[in-house]
Amino acid sequence: MSRITPFTSPLLLGFDAMEKTLERISKASDGYPPYNIERIAADRASGAPERLRITLAVAGFSEEELDVSIEENQLVIRGRQVDQAEREYLYRGIAARQFQRTFVLxxxxxxxxxxxxxxxxxVDLIRPEPDRMVKKINISVSQ
Structure with a gap:
């Protein structure tokens, strides 16, 4: 039995990658670390465009333990803390934790x-205004 999705419409050509992306996003449900996404208005005085800011709560992580990269069309933020073996804990309530948070761009x-x-x-992001393009497609006549 085949599965019918909104992307199987004959009017939506080439959107199969988007369907896979949506499936991948729905499976990523870990809530750590918490994050905010905010819209920052354009500053007309300085000419700065509107932008988005993703803010993650990464208390306890140093700059060297964090990695921000773009992989294909995804923003990937990783945190990797290293246990310090020379410490002797009487009680340990804060564990060294790793995370990976992915945002599809x-x-x-x-x-x-x-x-x-x-x-x-x-992490600040912008989306430049795309050039509006109209392309005329010639129709060939064959006899």
């Missing part, structure tokens, strides 16, 4: 930079 999204301040990792 729309076509044209660009990462402007990342900063770490007071336990918060912020």
């Amino acid at each position: 729309a076509d044209g999204m660009q990462v402007m930079g990342a900063s770490l301040r007071t336990g918060l990792l912020s």
Whole structure:
């Protein structure tokens, strides 16, 4: 029995990759680390475009333990803490933890930079306005 999805419509050609992306997103349900996504309005005075800022709560992670990269059309943020064997804990309630948080980026999204301040990792993104394009397709007549 075949599965019918909204992307099987004959009017949506080439959207099969989007369907796979949506399936992958729905499976990623780990809530660590918590994050915010905010819209920052364009600053007309400086000419800065509207941007998005993803902020993750990464308390306890240093800059060297964090990795921000773009893999295909995904923003991947990884954190990897290393246990320090020379410490002797009487009680350990804060475990060294690893995480990977993935955000799927729309076509044209660009990462402007990342900063770490007071336990918060912020990643700024912009989406430049695409050029509006109209392309005339010639019709060939065969006899």
